[in-house]
Amino acid sequence: xxxxxxxxPGAGKGTQSKxxxxxxxxxxxxxxxMLRAAIEAGTPLGLACKALMAxxxxxxDETVIGIIADRYDQPDCKNGAVFDGFPRTIxxxxxxxxxxxxxxxxxxxxxxxxxxDAALLARxxxxxxxxxVLRSDDTPETLTHRLGxxxxxxxxxxxxxxxxxxxxxxxxxxxxxxxxxxxxxLLDAI
Ligand code: AMP
Numbered sequence: 001x002x003x004x005x006x007x008x009p010g011a012g013k014g015t016q017s018k019x020x021x022x023x024x025x026x027x028x029x030x031x032x033x034m035l036r037a038a039i040e041a042g043t044p045l046g047l048a049c050k051a052l053m054a055x056x057x058x059x060x061d062e063t064v065i066g067i068i069a070d071r072y073d074q075p076d077c078k079n080g081a082v083f084d085g086f087p088r089t090i091x092x093x094x095x096x097x098x099x100x101x102x103x104x105x106x107x108x109x110x111x112x113x114x115x116x117d118a119a120l121l122a123r124x125x126x127x128x129x130x131x132x133v134l135r136s137d138d139t140p141e142t143l144t145h146r147l148g149x150x151x152x153x154x155x156x157x158x159x160x161x162x163x164x165x166x167x168x169x170x171x172x173x174x175x176x177x178x179x180x181x182x183x184x185x186l187l188d189a190i
Contacts, residue, residue: 001026001080001190002105004087006157007113009146010120011172012179016113017084019180024187027076030084031064034071036135054136056146058088058153065095072099080105088154093161108190110161111183113172117147 003026005013017028035053038046045067049059068086071077087093100106124143127134137146161167170182 001108001187002083002100003080003187004083004107004110004161005113006110006154006161006167007172008115008117008120008150008154009143010123011113011115012176013084013113015176016179016183017082019176020082020183023184026080026082027074028084029068029071029077029081029086031068031086031088032084034067035059035064038067054142056137056142056149058149061089061091061095064088065092065099068096069099072103080108083107087157088150090156090160093157107161107164107166109168109186110157110166111186112158112167112169113179114169115172119173120147 001024003020005017007013014028014030014032017030020026021028035046035049039050039053040046045063049063052059064086068083072081083096087096096107121140121143124138124140127138128140137143158167168186170179170186172179174182
């Protein structure tokens with residue numbers, strides 16, 4: 001099964017992807033994690049993306065399309081994967097469809113985690129107050145910018161996947177376990 005978890009930054013896609021990996025053995029393909037690993041390793045790709053990511057801008061489509069295709073061809077994706085934070089633009093979604101088609105596969109479902117912007121900002125503020133380890137882009141200012149980028153570039157994918165009849169929307173504001181069980185009900189109904 002190939003699944004896209006969709007929603008604004010901070011909606012909980014990463015948390016739910018990890019749970020899906022644990023419970024259903026579907027690897028989490030997070031372009032954000034892959035890019036952060038490239039920055040950490042100091043690769044040319046990482047260096048090229050570092051400033052854009054720190055500002056909350058998207059990195060170029062070709063960059064993420066390339067890393068996703070390489071990752072998807074690893075043996076652990078033979079039964080599918082959970083795409084987390086990818087696609088984020090219409091060209092990325094089209095490239096993903098083509099990539100899967102070439103491998104005689106397809107996206108089976110897109111699950112949108114619907115959340116409230118004000119609550120997302122409140123969560124960042126709470127993380128800062130709690131003094132935990134924060135990502136360099138985990139600030140109210142960058143989140144506000146990332147939300148703007150999301151509505152401009154990524155939200156149009158809702159129409160794209162609705163048109164394919166694949167979009168399911170759930171309440172991402174519920175607690176982690178409640179969101180997990182909403183996702184489980186959708187997947188069990190396939
Ligand atoms: P994330 O961890 O998914 O929130 O991603 C962190 C940052 O990585 C984003 O703000 C972008 O700068 C970059 N990024 C991750 N995934 C993508 C993508 N699919 N397209 C473009 N940029 C991305």
